[in-house]
Amino acid sequence: MADKNTNYSNEQLRDTFNKQYESFAKDIGQCNILLLGKTGVGKSTLVNAVFGEELAQTGTGKPITQDIEQYRQPGSPITLYDTPGLELTGEVIQRLKDKLARLIDEKRKQPIENHIHVVWFCISERSSRFEDAEEEWIKDIVKLDVPVIIVLTQTYDPKRSKLLDFIKKRDLLVDDDVIPVLAEPVQITDDFTITRHGLEHLVEVTASILPEVARKAFIAEQKVNVNLKISEAEKYLCHMNEEEFGKKVQNEYKSYAQKNGKCNAMVIGLTGAGKSTLINAVFGFEIAKTGTGKPITEKIEEHSHPDSPVTIYDTPGLEVDEEKIKRTKEEVVKLIAEKRKQDAKEHIHFVWYCISDNSKRIQNAEEEWIKDLAKQEVPVIIVLTQTYNPERSELLDFIKNLNLPVDDLIPVLADPFPITNDLKIPAYGLEKLIKVTYSLFPExxxxxxxxxxxxxxxxxxxxxxxxxxxxxxxxxxxxxxxxxxxxxxxxxxxxxxxxxxxxxxxxxxxxxxxxxxxxAQKVDVDLKISEAEKYLNLYLAGAALAGSPLSGFVGGLATAGVQTAMVAHLTYICGLKFNNSFLWAIYAACASVSIPTLMLTSIPVIGSFRPRRATLTTYLMGKALLIAYEKYLKAQNDGEEMSESELSKIIIDSYKNLWKVRKKNKD
The missing domain is CATH 1.10.287 (Helix Hairpins)
Known part of the structure; x- marks a missing residue:
């Protein structure tokens, strides 16, 4: 369901995340591991410890032959080929050797992602022996040109393992000799437990010998070697260069501009009512100088700007002539009615009827016009322009007493008015005009x-x-x-x-x-930031998905994708537009701080997961961006220039400070 204050739903945020996730998942590849070893050597325990899933106990084993089973979790890029219930008798082992040789050969004829990429040959240190059949089998597999790692499972103390020393002395031509591991802690007494060990080294060695298509998938799914995950993520960030990042940001920016549609405003008033000054002050583009006026009717022009989602319908050159006012009124009413018959994005969303306080009067024809506009079911605000002092404005009081059927009557001074060289009446009323207009939109x-x-x-x-x-x-x-x-x-x-x-x-x-x-409006910075924060909160939904236990390493990278989209979206809502190199520098600096935390989203901690980390990094990055954007926009409104380097420093410093505050509060 969409948030009542936004047009962007949790489902759309979920779609954003899923697109990012699928994009990374396509590039993550596939890793196929062949597990060999006798019954009881701890293959299942090893796999569950490395990948964090009870693959061997899920009941999803798919028989490949009578002696070989394939295991794969839905959505996982890891496939395991296992030999369950294996006893090393002469006839059985020879039959299995032949089947495995055929399997490896058949897979090698297929695309590389289907190859058998590595063999983990498991031997239990508890057995205290290395059988001749095992040695011959290892040598035969090596001849098949598949990387082989001997995993000495259930090893309590590698330094005191005679079996480890014995196997190392054999000339087996395997990768990295033998790796002793203890896949899960072993409790010796109530007060003493042997901690697990060797898994990080096993993962590191395996990753080093895998082809690229399998290495990424393996690193993504393994749960034990945090540093390897972080290193891979940093490589991704380096590989996602400025050009690729720029394309992503620009595509997202355009996407949000299209999703958020446009706003169509009708600005009406006699010549000299200050319509152009008002529009320039609110939206930052000068109608009189853009040259983009497009005649819609004899009395109405359409104005737009390439960088603004607002279209202005204006009534230029309207003189104080009852007959001309009447004809223009008819055209305006007709246009509003015609627009309502078109697509909803073409509707006129509000009318600002401008009357100059300096004119000291409202024409009878104008009064009738306003009444007719109110009948068109379009929000109408009377803007009393050029009002130097609303408390002393007789026209303001007069119009109030007319009780016209409008949504509000707001006095404004769009530009400061100089009284002397040293004294100016400051601009005022614009923020109220923006807030009132904003409140009327969906009503x-x-x-x-x-x-x-x-x-x-x-x-x-x-x-x-x-x-x-x-x-x-x-x-x-x-x-x-x-x-x-x-x-x-x-x-x-x-x-x-x-x-x-x-x-x-x-x-x-x-x-x-x-x-x-x-x-589009340039006046109310607080309103921009408030609206952007609503969307920031919605982005946490996508980040939370990325931090879920199922999303793993790919989810960490997908979080980076969600954050890229967030940067584009928040920048759009704030009405800003920066070049790619500027946004890339900011994102890369922030990501270098948060990547370790992002990658930890899928690391088991005391038997549980911490999905809030992805949410936290996303929130802090967005918050830092809005802190800086607020300062930047307010500096612009105060007539001060803030360089992009200054803005960049504020963003990065804010991000680091938010991390420090968060850590301090946590401590």
């Missing part, structure tokens, strides 16, 4: 939707009654008439339901338009 559409729902309910009731009447009618002619009436009632009900559907779309579109309005 009109919401009222229309509620009205449509009420009409649909009434139509449904009428159709139900008509249907019941038709069913009860016994006389043939009357029954035919009753059925026709019921059909007509049902038709009206279907039309009413369609109107409800359109009303929901219009309401959702107005929420999108509100976001576009917030992004």
């Amino acid at each position: 009109q559409a919401k009222k229309a939707r509620i009205a449509a729902q009420a009409a649909a309910q009434e139509a449904e009731r009428t159709a139900r009654i008509a249907g019941q009447a038709a069913a009860q009618e016994t006389e043939r002619t009357a029954r035919i008439a009753a059925r026709a009436a019921a059909q007509e009632a049902n038709k009206k009900y279907r039309i009413a339901k369609e109107e409800v559907r359109k009303a929901w779309i219009a309401e959702e579109t107005e929420v999108e338009a509100r976001t576009a309005f917030i992004s």
Whole structure:
């Protein structure tokens, strides 16, 4: 369900994460491991310790031959080939050797991701012996040109293991000789437990001999070697160069611009009412200088700007002439009605009717115009421009007393007004205008939707009654008439339901338009940041998915993808646009701080997981960005220039400080 204050739902955030996850998962590859060893050597315990899943006990074993089974968790890039219940008798082992040789050969004929990439040959140190059959088997597998690692399982103390020393002295030509491990702790007494060991080394050696297509998958899924995960993540960050990052950010930026649609404003007023000054002050582009005015009718022009999601419909050159005002009014009303028949994104979302306080009067034709506009079910705000002192404005009081059917009457001074060389009346009223306009956005559409729902309910009731009447009618002619009436009632009900559907779309579109309005306006920085924080909170949903136990290492990288999207989205909402190199430098600096924590999202800690880490890194990165953007925007409004290097420093310092505060509070 979408947040009532945003047009971006948790489901959409989940989709964002899933797209990032799938993107990384495609590139992560596949790793196939062949497990060999007698029954009881601890293969299952080893696998579960390395990959954190009870693969051997899930019951998902798929028979490949009579003696070989394949195990793979859904969604996992790791496939295990096991030889369960193996006893080393002469006939059995020879038959199995032949089958394994055929399996390895068949896999080698397929794409490299299907090859057998490594063999873990397990021998239990508890057995205290290395059988001749095992030695011959290892030598035969080495001849098949597959990397082999001998894993001496259940080794309590490698330094005192005679079997370890014995096997090392054999000329077996395996990778890294022999690796002793203890896959899970062994309790000797109530007070003494032998801790597990050797797993990190096993993982490191295995990763070093795997082909690239298998190495990434193996590192992604293993749960024991944290440093290896972090190292791989850092390689990814290095490989995701500035150009690739820039493409991701730009694509996300454009995507959000399209999703959030546009805002269409009608700005009406006589010549000299200060419409251009007002628009320039609020949206930061000068209508009179852009040259983008597009004639819509004889009296109306459309103005837009390439970097702004706001379209302004203006009435230029409107003189104090009752007849001209009447003709323009007719065109405006007609345009609003025509736009309402089009796609919801084309609707006129609000009207600012501008009257100059300096004019000292409101024309009768203007008064009638405002009343007619109110009938069009579009929010209307009277903006009393060029008001130097609202407390002493007679026109303000006069218009208030007219009780016109508008949503508000707001006095503003869009630009500071110089009284002397040393004295200016400061600009004011714009923030209130923005807040009031913002608050009105979904309200009109919401009222229309509620009205449509009420009409649909009434139509449904009428159709139900008509249907019941038709069913009860016994006389043939009357029954035919009753059925026709019921059909007509049902038709009206279907039309009413369609109107409800359109009303929901219009309401959702107005929420999108509100976001576009917030992004485009340059006045109320606090409102921008407040809106951006709503979206930041929603991004935590995607990050939480990345931090789930199932997402693993790929989830850590997917979190980085979600964060890339977040950077683009928050930048868009704040109405800013920076070059790729600037955003890349910020992201890389922040990521270098958070990568270790991101990769730890899938490391077991006392038998549990910490999915909140991904959420935390995402939140702190977004928060640091908004802290800096707020300072940057307010500096702009104060007429101060802040360089990109200064902004970058604020972001990175804020991110580091947030980490310090978080750590201090945790301690």
